[in-house]
Amino acid sequence: MGFMTNDGMTRCLIRRASMSLALALAMVGAEVSWAGAQGRVIYMAAVEMKGGAQQEKEPYPKVPLPEGEGYVRTPPNPAGRWEVSAYQWSPATVVVQQGETVTLEIVGVNGDIHPSTIPGLVESFTVKRGEITRVTFTANKAGTYPIICTKHRPNMQGVLVVLPK
Numbered sequence: 050m051g052f053m054t055n056d057g058m059t060r061c062l063i064r065r066a067s068m069s070l071a072l073a074l075a076m077v078g079a080e081v082s083w084a085g086a087q088g089r090v091i092y093m094a095a096v097e098m099k100g101g102a103q104q105e106k107e108p109y110p111k112v113p114l115p116e117g118e119g120y121v122r123t124p125p126n127p128a129g130r131w132e133v134s135a136y137q138w139s140p141a142t143v144v145v146q147q148g149e150t151v152t153l154e155i156v157g158v159n160g161d162i163h164p165s166t167i168p169g170l171v172e173s174f175t176v177k178r179g180e181i182t183r184v185t186f187t188a189n190k191a192g193t194y195p196i197i198c199t200k201h202r203p204n205m206q207g208v209l210v211v212l213p214k
């Protein structure tokens with residue numbers, strides 16, 4: 050890089066300062082919207098556990114897995130490796146108090162889309178990969194409620210426990 054005049058240096062510094070100011074403002078903005086979530090925030094993720102083996106060491110299982118997209122098993126590839134994966138909520142068990150207002154803040158990590166429901170509490174919500182979905186509710190009745198992804202049946206199901214007052 051060539052030589053820089055004082056004037057050029059000043060302009061450069063101003064540009065850098067305004068960039069960090071813009072960044073700081075963007076972060077303040079993000080904090081404001083996060084603080085906008087109602088009640089206690091419970092952080093969750095839509096994830097996929099994955100494992101695999103070499104056919105010659107662990108033969109590909111013959112017994113079929115239950116129907117539904119929640120379990121995925123791929124037969125051995127040309128190199129002899131087979132894989133299995135299972136979609137799930139992390140954490141899969143969420144505990145709240147009766148009458149408490151909470152926000153589930155769910156990030157989609159694996160799987161493109163998770164159309165979901167918590168029957169009796171939340172009619173429907175959708176979690177997408179790379180995005181945050183916030184679900185706010187007040188559980189007025191004690192009991193257990195399934196957290197169901199209707200796409201990855203049968204196993205992408207968690208449980209919301211509402212403790213009695």
Ligand SMILES: [Cu+2]
Nearest residue numbers: 163198201205
């Ligand atoms: Cu799902």
